[in-house]
Amino acid sequence: xxxxxxxxxxxxxxxxxxxxxxxxxxxxxxxxxxxxxxxxxxxxxxxxxxxxxxxxxxxxxxxxxxxxxxxxxxxxxxxxxxxxxxxxxx
Amino acid sequence: xxxxxxxxxxxxxxxxxxxxxxxxxxxxxxxxxxxxxxxxxxxxxxxxxxxxxxxxxxxxxxxxxxxxxxxxxxxxxxxxxxxxxxxxxxxxxxxxxxxxxxxxxxxxxxxxxxxxxxxxxxxxxxxxxxxxxxxxxxxxxxxxxxxxxxxxxxxxxxxxxxxxxxxxxxxxxxxxxxxxxxxxxxxxxxxxxxxxxxxxxxxxxxxxxxxxxxxxxxxxxxxxxxxxxxxxxxxxxxxxxxxxxxxxxxxxxxxxxxxxxxxxxxxxxxxxxxxxxxxxxxxxxxxxxxxxxxxxxxxxxxxxxxxxxxxxxxxxxxxxxxxxxxxxxxxxxxxxxxxxxxxxxxxxxxxxxxxxxxxxxxxxxxxxxxxxxxxxxxxxxxxxxxxxxxxxxxxxxxxxxxxxxxxxxxxxxxxxxxxxxxxxxxxxxxxxxxxxxxxxxxxxxxxxxxxxxxxxxxxxxxxxxxxxxxx
Numbered sequence: 001x002x003x004x005x006x007x008x009x010x011x012x013x014x015x016x017x018x019x020x021x022x023x024x025x026x027x028x029x030x031x032x033x034x035x036x037x038x039x040x041x042x043x044x045x046x047x048x049x050x051x052x053x054x055x056x057x058x059x060x061x062x063x064x065x066x067x068x069x070x071x072x073x074x075x076x077x078x079x080x081x082x083x084x085x086x087x088x089x090x
Numbered sequence: 091x092x093x094x095x096x097x098x099x100x101x102x103x104x105x106x107x108x109x110x111x112x113x114x115x116x117x118x119x120x121x122x123x124x125x126x127x128x129x130x131x132x133x134x135x136x137x138x139x140x141x142x143x144x145x146x147x148x149x150x151x152x153x154x155x156x157x158x159x160x161x162x163x164x165x166x167x168x169x170x171x172x173x174x175x176x177x178x179x180x181x182x183x184x185x186x187x188x189x190x191x192x193x194x195x196x197x198x199x200x201x202x203x204x205x206x207x208x209x210x211x212x213x214x215x216x217x218x219x220x221x222x223x224x225x226x227x228x229x230x231x232x233x234x235x236x237x238x239x240x241x242x243x244x245x246x247x248x249x250x251x252x253x254x255x256x257x258x259x260x261x262x263x264x265x266x267x268x269x270x271x272x273x274x275x276x277x278x279x280x281x282x283x284x285x286x287x288x289x290x291x292x293x294x295x296x297x298x299x300x301x302x303x304x305x306x307x308x309x310x311x312x313x314x315x316x317x318x319x320x321x322x323x324x325x326x327x328x329x330x331x332x333x334x335x336x337x338x339x340x341x342x343x344x345x346x347x348x349x350x351x352x353x354x355x356x357x358x359x360x361x362x363x364x365x366x367x368x369x370x371x372x373x374x375x376x377x378x379x380x381x382x383x384x385x386x387x388x389x390x391x392x393x394x395x396x397x398x399x400x401x402x403x404x405x406x407x408x409x410x411x412x413x414x415x416x417x418x419x420x421x422x423x424x425x426x427x428x429x430x431x432x433x434x435x436x437x438x439x440x441x442x443x444x445x446x447x448x449x450x451x452x453x454x455x456x457x458x459x460x461x462x463x464x465x466x467x468x469x470x471x472x473x474x475x476x477x478x479x480x481x482x483x484x485x486x487x488x489x490x491x492x493x494x495x496x497x498x499x500x501x502x503x504x505x506x507x508x509x510x511x512x513x514x515x516x517x518x519x520x521x522x523x524x525x526x527x528x529x530x531x532x533x534x535x536x537x538x539x540x541x542x543x544x545x546x547x548x549x550x551x552x553x554x555x556x557x558x559x560x561x
Contacts, residue, residue, distance in 0.1 A: 040530035
């Protein structure tokens with residue numbers, strides 16, 4: 001399990017990018033999603049964010065995702081970077 | 091000299107006999123720097139006039155005060171060829187009871203001339219005018235170059251008011267619109283903000299995706315069979331379109347091909363091509379930047395043309411009928427090559443045809459240049475939300491991921507394949523993009539019709555619905 005011990009962020013608010021913020025949380029993943037393509041891709045974005053968090057063993061965190069139309073590969077890399085910046089012993 | 095100068099816009103409105111239920115018109119050469127439409131509508135509101143229809147060749151965000159006039163029923167109808175996003179968003183919410191009527195830059199003058207959309211009073215912003223109403227866009231602090239879109243208004247409106255901030259001695263030479271059409275002249279302090287009227291030179295894109303698109307576009311033209319002595323060309327002012335023009339210029343200079351004319355919407359890059367000898371002339375319905383304004387003022391090879399001469403389908407001929415190649419944009423294009431330039435991905439109005447449909451219909455090769463996807467949304471869809479230009483008039487779609495040729499253009503397809511260009515079926519291109527972005531879910535649309543898209547021939551081509559949750 002990876003513990004998030006500090007607030008961290010990754011990405012930008014540029015078009016086709018995503019800005020991910022992560023901070024310590026309790027009782028699971030609390031995900032807030034804002035996206036310019038929420039209507040078209042909202043559930044798909046949420047799924048990939050939770051998948052990456054799961055891969056890195058993050059079980060408790062507050063995560064804010066502000067998406068400007070990023071591709072999956074971009075979302076994955078931004079979430080992974082935010083986790084690495086916010087985790088303990090890292 | 092008797093003179094037609096009156097003391098104020100208010101007086102001109104009264105003398106012109108503007109009354110409830112009438113139609114007023116405006117041109118858009120001052121673009122997002124225009125003060126004239128707002129000044130006139132404000133006075134009309136103060137005079138208590140209601141239920142006006144505004145017929146404008148385009149509307150920009152500077153015209154947002156129109157929203158107040160809609161609220162107060164001063165304005166109850168809008169006819170235009172283009173509407174920018176901030177206004178479009180409100181129209182898409184359904185604030186206007188009557189649907190907006192969208193026309194094309196050729197359809198507007200055609201319908202005015204045919205009496206389908208009569209104008210009671212035309213207000214013509216003029217960067218230079220004399221006391222009898224001879225006027226021009228080429229001179230003065232608010233210079234905008236061509237006044238092409240104002241011609242039908244001047245020629246066919248029942249009353250014509252010229253509004254200038256640069257009243258010169260009679261006669262103003264090198265006029266665009268002659269005094270014989272003009273009833274009244276008003277001199278105001280400023281007709282517009284020069285910063286919004288003409289832009290500085292738009293930079294050629296440095297985005298690698300845009301450059302690949304532009305290179306593909308130039309190669310399509312090179313191998314289309316059309317690039318030869320006498321070639322004619324129009325392109326947009328977007329970064330990728332300009333880059334395509336730059337690559338095309340290199341090819342034309344290398345192969346020593348001189349074209350007959352460049353058409354548009356003229357930018358500094360087209361002026362560069364003229365000066366480099368790529369074209370014998372420029373035919374200009376609207377100047378986009380300072381370099382174009384300077385050129386139309388000083389270079390006799392750079393000619394102003396009226397909206398009718400540019401693109402009308404019902405006059406005896408128009409320049410678009412002689413056009414070889416046009417490069418156009420799209421917010422989306424479907425597998426039948428129908429193009430949407432009216433609404434964004436949420437279905438909200440953010441544009442309009444302008445000369446899109448007219449040049450596509452006239453040109454021998456109508457090319458759409460667009461990225462495979464923008465902000466995760468694929469450019470190719472099953473069905474566009476709004477048909478701005480019908481697929482029968484579009485020949486080829488150029489993206490960074492491949493080139494799709496309309497089925498009707500078998501010969502073009504063979505030429506491009508033979509030249510080794512990356513030609514794909516448009517369905518394959520759609521799948522390729524969706525393989526990267528994922529398949530977007532279709533958004534629901536609202537119930538109300540907020541706009542009608544009228545074809546250049548004057549028939550109803552499509553309708554635009556309200557955006558749900560907002561209607």
